[in-house]
Structures are given as structure tokens and as C-alpha cells.
Amino acid sequence: MAVLEKTASQKAIDLENKYGAHNYHPLPVVLTRGEGVYVWDVDGKKYYDFLSAYSAVNQGHCHPKIVDAMNDQAQRLTLTSRAFHNDMLGVYEKYASEYFNFDKLLPMNTGAEAVETAIKICRKWAYEKKGIEENEAEIIVCENNFHGRTTTIISFSNDPIARKNFGPYTNGFIKVSYDNLAELEQAMASSPNIAGFLVEPIQGEAGVYVPSEDYLIKAKALCEKYDVLFIADEVQTGIARTGRLLATCGNCDCPKKDCSGTPDVKPDILILGKALSGGAYPVSAVLANDAIMNVIKPGTHGSTFGGNPVAAAVAMAALEVVREEALAENADTLGALFRSELQAYIDTSNIATLVRGKGLLNAIVINDTEESDTAWNICLKLRDNGLLAKPTHGNIIRFAPPLVMNESQLRECIEIIINTLKTFEK
Numbered sequence: 140m141a142v143l144e145k146t147a148s149q150k151a152i153d154l155e156n157k158y159g160a161h162n163y164h165p166l167p168v169v170l171t172r173g174e175g176v177y178v179w180d181v182d183g184k185k186y187y188d189f190l191s192a193y194s195a196v197n198q199g200h201c202h203p204k205i206v207d208a209m210n211d212q213a214q215r216l217t218l219t220s221r222a223f224h225n226d227m228l229g230v231y232e233k234y235a236s237e238y239f240n241f242d243k244l245l246p247m248n249t250g251a252e253a254v255e256t257a258i259k260i261c262r263k264w265a266y267e268k269k270g271i272e273e274n275e276a277e278i279i280v281c282e283n284n285f286h287g288r289t290t291t292i293i294s295f296s297n298d299p300i301a302r303k304n305f306g307p308y309t310n311g312f313i314k315v316s317y318d319n320l321a322e323l324e325q326a327m328a329s330s331p332n333i334a335g336f337l338v339e340p341i342q343g344e345a346g347v348y349v350p351s352e353d354y355l356i357k358a359k360a361l362c363e364k365y366d367v368l369f370i371a372d373e374v375q376t377g378i379a380r381t382g383r384l385l386a387t388c389g390n391c392d393c394p395k396k397d398c399s400g401t402p403d404v405k406p407d408i409l410i411l412g413k414a415l416s417g418g419a420y421p422v423s424a425v426l427a428n429d430a431i432m433n434v435i436k437p438g439t440h441g442s443t444f445g446g447n448p449v450a451a452a453v454a455m456a457a458l459e460v461v462r463e464e465a466l467a468e469n470a471d472t473l474g475a476l477f478r479s480e481l482q483a484y485i486d487t488s489n490i491a492t493l494v495r496g497k498g499l500l501n502a503i504v505i506n507d508t509e510e511s512d513t514a515w516n517i518c519l520k521l522r523d524n525g526l527l528a529k530p531t532h533g534n535i536i537r538f539a540p541p542l543v544m545n546e547s548q549l550r551e552c553i554e555i556i557i558n559t560l561k562t563f564e565k
Contacts, residue, residue: 173200251287
């Protein structure tokens with residue numbers, strides 16, 4: 140029986156390899172079910188999920204409140220397009236706008252779509268409000284960014300795999316070093332055509348790089364000084380992942396009350412996705428106040444599925460779960476525990492050099508080169524030991540479990556991670 144089940148697992152992988160484009164390199168595990176912090180493979184083996192679909196499943200797999208909202212709405216009305224009104228969209232726009240303290244929301248489906256939307260809004264604002272000559276607007280971005288894989292977005296990526304053989308590229312972007320205020324100001328001062336600064340509050344795909352404590356607040360101050368829009372891409376860092384409702388945590392109704400020591404930064408444009416739906420449905424959004432969002436007029440932007448009734452119902456339920464289950468506080472508490480316990484081990488380790496992160500978005504750096512397969516092999520062993528994680532940039536392993544995890548579960552996972560690392564000590 141075990142052989143037959145293993146064959147079923149391999150058959151699923153073979154089907155993907157034969158009929159699917161090879162644009163991913165998944166860990167060799169075939170999942171069939173998820174609940175809370177756990178997923179099960181087709182062999183019936185249970186794992187802790189320490190990727191959370193790149194932080195889309197913050198509320199846990201198949202959260203009953205979110206699934207119920209989706210099922211209920213799907214049985215009534217799924218899609219009208221924006222050619223007509225539906226009775227859910229306005230309710231959702233009001234709820235989310237007030238939740239994050241913005242005047243308006245523009246609904247989209249995926250994170251990359253939301254980033255593209257923010258770029259369009261920023262450019263249109265620059266021409267119609269700031270007075271930049273048309274087609275001359277420039278947006279500052281950071282080295283090692285990850286904002287998606289559309290043609291425009293990879294135009295300002297410095298990842299050779301994402302860029303090579305996909306040109307010609309889109310102009311209008313200036314790259315500066317991440318967490319470097321001097322370079323940022325130099326870029327802003329160099330031209331009157333700077334329209335926006337697009338930034339990840341924490342660079343997740345690059346290896347969970349957390350900037351200096353004052354970086355974001357001082358970057359926002361520079362944006363105000365030079366009349367530049369501060370655009371926060373919180374697709375991965377938002378919705379309680381970093382221990383606050385948003386990593387930038389502007390003047391929103393944040394469930395985490397004690398925010399002393401961490402500056403508040405209110406983005407001019409906020410980009411959300413992933414956990415905005417709890418992983419149940421593709422939902423993304425761009426939020427801004429009227430002075431910026433009102434440059435969007437009928438015909439200037441849209442999406443057939445953006446703002447559909449199911450997405451609206453799912454997103455509201457997902458945001459309710461964040462508040463009702465105090466997920467930001469939980470991420471903050473458990474994240475501190477995770478880093479403390481891992482650092483205590485790393486202090487004696489030869490295989491890992493450091494742990495870094497914020498809330499429950501963390502990573503460890505493996506003591507090997509980016510070209511090595513050590514981190515990949517560690518993740519294979521973690522899988523064998525009942526925990527799923529994935530390397531990023533070769534020698535970095537990202538750890539981002541669902542935020543519904545409790546302390547007992549986290550301590551069990553820490554033990555799995557440390558025991559696995561021990562088997563790779565040099």
C-alpha cells in the first residue's frame with residue numbers, strides 16, 4: 140500500500156512536469172489537505188506549514204469563518220464584472236478603508252496586479268497633481284526588491300533569473316540601496332521628476348531583511364520634503380505578519396496596542412494582497428486618500444474580477460479573523476520567542492550564522508554559498524521531520540508559519556528545526 144501511495148505522489152509530480160510550465164521548483168511533497176497550521180500529503184503524513192503560501196495563509200489553512208463566507212457568497216452571486224454594481228463591493232470598500240484608515244480602496248486580484256495599479260496611480264498623480272511633464276515621471280525602488288514578475292515589475296528587478304530574455308524593459312525607475320537614506324535623498328534631489336518611492340517595509344524574498352529602526356519613518360519624511368508619494372508594498376508583510384497590522388503601521392486601528400519604540404509610518408499608497416483573503420481566494424487592493432485616488436476615472440483602470448462579490452465577502456471575513464483572534468499580538472509574542480530560541484542555538488552552531496526577522500516573518504542564514512544546495516537539503520530533511528519550509532536566495536531559509544500557531548506548537552517546531560540543523564553541523 141505504501142508503494143502505491145508513493146507512486147500516487149510521484150504521479151502527481153510527473154503530471155505537473157509533463158503538462159505544466161516549469162516556472163517553479165517546488166519541494167517534492169504533494170499536499171492534499173490543510174487545517175490551521177497543518178497540511179497533509181497524499182500519503183497521509185502531517186506537516187507544520189512554515190511558509191503559509193508566502194504569508195497568504197496568515198489566518199491558517201481553511202479557516203472556517205473565511206470558508207463559510209466564501210461558500211455562502213458563492214451560492215448567491217459570484218461575479219457581475221464592474222459593468223454593474225453588486226451589493227457586496229461598497230460594503231467591503233467601506234470596511235477595509237476604515238480598517239486601514241484610508242479614504243478609498245481600488246480592488247484587484249493578485250499582488251503583482253496591485254503593484255502595477257499603484258504604479259499607474261502614482262504616475263497619473265504625478266502628471267495631474269504634481270505637474271511633471273507626461274512620460275517623464277520616475278519612481279524610486281530598492282535593490283534586491285521583489286514586487287512580482289510582470290514585465291514592468293521585472294524591469295526594475297536586479298534578479299538576473301527574473302530579467303534575462305524578457306526585455307525590452309520599461310523605463311522610469313531609479314534603483315537605490317535598501318536601508319540607505321543618503322542614496323534615497325540623493326535620488327530624490329537629483330530630479331524634479333520623481334513621483335514615488337516604492338518599498339517593501341521588510342524585504343521578504345531577498346531573505347527577510349529588516350531595515351534600520353528609523354529607516355521607514357525617515358524615508359517618509361524625505362518623501363514629504365520632496366513631494367514624492369511613499370508607496371508601501373505590504374503584500375507579504377501586511378495583515379499582522381510582522382506583529383502589527385501593517386509593518387509600516389500607520390494611523391490605522393491596529394489590534395496591537397503597545398507599539399512603543401516602533402515609529403508609525405502612514406503610506407500615501409498602500410498595497411495589500413495575499414492574507415487579505417486568508418489564502419482562500421485571490422484578493423488584492425490598493426488604498427489611498429482622495430487627493431491621490433481621485434485621479435482614477437472611468438476607463439483608466441479596471442479588472443473583470445476585481446471587486447467581485449466573493450472576494451469582498453472573503454476579505455471582510457479574513458480581516459475580522461485578524462482582529463477577533465488577536466493575530467498581530469500572537470505574531471509579535473511568538474516571533475520574539477522564535478528568534479530568541481534559534482539565536483541561542485546559532486550562537487553554538489557552525490551550520491547557521493544568524494536569525495533575523497520581525498513577528499512571524501523570519502529567516503536563518505546557512506553557513507554556505509548561495510550556489511550551494513545545503514539550504515535545499517536542510518529543507519528536505521525538515522520535510523522528513525514534519526516541517527515544510529523553502530530556501531530563498533540559495534543559502535537562506537524563510538520561516539513564516541500561520542499566525543494562528545500557539546506556543547506549544549511553536550516550541551515543537553523550534554525543536555524540529557534545531558534537531559535538523561544539528562545533523563548538518565560541520
